[in-house]
Amino acid sequence: MAKTKLAARSPLTEAAVGFALGAVGGCIMGATEEPVDQTLLMMTAAETLKPLMEEVRTVGALGLGTLIGATALTTAMTSVVAGVILAAMVASVSVATRSCGASQRHSRGVWASAGLAGAFGSTLSGATLGVAVEWIVKNYGMVGLLWALSIFTILKPPVHFLLKLLWKQGEACRTLGSEALxxxxxxxxxxxxxxxxxxxxxxxxxxxxxxxxxxxxxxxxxxxxxxxxxxxxxxxxxxxxxxxAELDQRTVQDWINTMVVKHVDFLAFSGIPMTVVAIVTSSFGVLGYGGHQSVLIVLLVLVSVIAYLLLKSSDFKFWMLVGCMGMLATFVIAMLTLHAGQLVVTSAMKMEAAGQPQSRENIRTRMNHQSSLEALNAAFFVAKMCQLGLGAAVGGPLVRHAAGDVKVIAGAALVAGGLLAGVEGLAPALGEGGKAGALLGVVGAAGVSVGGASAVAGRWSSWPGTLGTIAGLVFGALVMGKWHIVNIGLQLPVAYVFAMTNPF
Missing domain, CATH: 1.10.287 (Helix Hairpins)
Known part of the structure; x- marks a missing residue:
């Protein structure tokens, strides 16, 4: 589908319409801030942190950071891909069975049903993975999580092959639609x-x-x-x-096929770099070198080598870019986790110099607590940013390829709002891990709306339209996000960059 410019209007009209569309996307993004923060507070409570504090002794601060970071990012990426594939399946079947007499109304139904299926699939997948991660950590600790993450990463390439095979088998259904036409x-x-x-x-x-x-x-x-x-x-x-109708069906179907192939590749390979980093770092931690300076050097060299090999690839793909970003984010989380523990040591040394001696056990307990707290906070924030960005990477191309700016922005916002209310209502049944994973899925749905609004900002024929859309995004996000200026100030540029990226 070819990119299109919005119909030319007066600058004042463009600014007003852009502000309204931007405000819709900004409001739904801001609305997710408070539930996400409350869930994070519950996850970082003293009782919840106890299992992690004990595991710092097993895998070390660096191992804990890389494991939690890689797991959080894997959950975010997998839930987005699950939602996209489910949405593509619904859209593909709907487009294939469309007749030439049902063009406009059927088109609305196609995008509405696909969007609903995608958001629901992403939220359900996130909740399932969140419950699974919580159960593994409580019963088997970080070593169990390491094994689970490793096995899941190994299984993804065969799943990648199976999904592609099943999608090709689904062409029979699409052939029926062509036969009808x-x-x-x-x-x-x-x-x-x-x-x-x-x-x-x-x-x-x-x-x-x-x-x-x-x-x-x-x-x-x-x-x-x-x-x-x-x-x-x-x-x-x-x-x-x-x-x-036949030309439109062929064009849309080709675009859906491309999107599915890219996201299946993304599912299979994007998590490998950060999983390798987590395995190497955690292995050093199990051997008793979790906080040693040499591990930091090995980690830095490993990240640099993997990033260099991926970025220098002659056949560079979208999953390589996101895989490098995820790996670097995992490295940053590990550094923050280690740094949090070192701050406790520095504080204890200052207190001893001031005549307030601290016991070694007390210092170690505080180190483990701060390291666990920082690992969870950093990993959850990065996962949220990842989910928002990947959602924007879906919403942006949808708007640019003439799927309808109002349909994408308002539809994604309504679906995200409904899912947010549903997650809040089902919170007792989901548990902390399930609710956290489900909320990440909701953030992804909100990211589709934000990405659509970001794409609209670049399609106006005048600067007032662009500036009005950006102002609406910022205003809606700040008002509904209770003026979390730092968080929203970081999220909006990420959403914009991903929305302007064309992974298809």
Whole structure:
């Protein structure tokens, strides 16, 4: 589908419409701030942190940071891909079964059902993975999480092959849709042929009447020709609609196929770099070198080598970019986790210098607490940013490829709002991990709306429209986000960058 510019309006109108669309996307993004913060507060409570504090001794601060970071990012990425694939399946089936007579109304239904399925799939996947991670940590600790993450990463390439195979098998369903359009086209051609024959017979009859010296038929003849002309125009209209529907179906289906292939590749390979980093760092921690300076050097070298190899690839793909970003984010989380523990040591040294000695056990407990707290806070924030960015990477291309700016922005916002209310209502049943994962899915749905608004900002024909859209985004996010200026100030640029990226 070709990129389009929005219809030219007056600058004032563009600014007003842009502000309204931006405010919708900003409001739903801001609305997720408070529930996410409350969930994070629950996850960082003293009782919840106890299992993590004990595991710092097992895998070390660096190992804990990389494990939690890689797990959080894997959960975010997997839930987004699950939602996109489910949405693509619904859209593909709907487009394949569309007839030429149901263009506009059916088109709205296609995007609405696909968006609802995608948001629901992302939220459900996030909740499931969140519950699974919480259960593994409580029962098997960080070593169990390391094994689970490793096995999940190993299984993703076979799942990648299976998903591609199943998608190709699904082409049979799409062929049925093409056959339906072909039958309609044949029926139109038969009707057109019959109409031509009927007109030819009428012309022959009139010629015979003239040769025999009869009348021309007068009013009856004019009525007959007017009727035949209307039938001919109706046949031409149906033929044009059928051709447009077939072309639109082929274009949309090709775009859906490309999107699915890219996201399946993304699912299979994007988590490998950060998982490798987590495995290496955690292994050093298990061997008793979790806080040693040499591990930091090994970690830095490993991250640099993997990033260099991926970025220098001759066949650079979207999953490589996101994989490098996830790996670097995991590295930053590990550094923050280690730094939090070192701050406790520095504080204890200052207190001892001031004549307030601290026991070694007390210092170690505080170190473990601060490291666990920082690991959870950093990992959850990065996962939220990842989810928002990946959602924007879906919403931006949808708007740019003429899926409809209002449909994408307002539809995604409504779905995200409904899911947010549902998650809040089901919070007791989901548990802390399930609620956290589900909220990440909701953030992804909100990211679709924000990404759509960001794409709209770049499609106006005048600067007032662009500035109005940006102002609406910022205003809506700050008002609904209770003026969390730092968080929102970081999230909006990330959403914009991903929305302007074309991974397809």
């Amino acid at each position: 072909a039958r309609e086209r044949e029926q139109i051609e038969v009707t057109e042929f019959q109409q031509k024959q009927r007109v030819a017979v009428q012309i022959e009859q009139r010629i015979l009447m003239l040769e025999q010296g009869g009348g021309t038929g007068g009013i009856d003849h004019k009525t007959t020709w007017a009727t035949e002309r209307r039938k001919r125009e109706e046949i031409e209209r149906k033929k044009m609609e059928s051709e447009e």
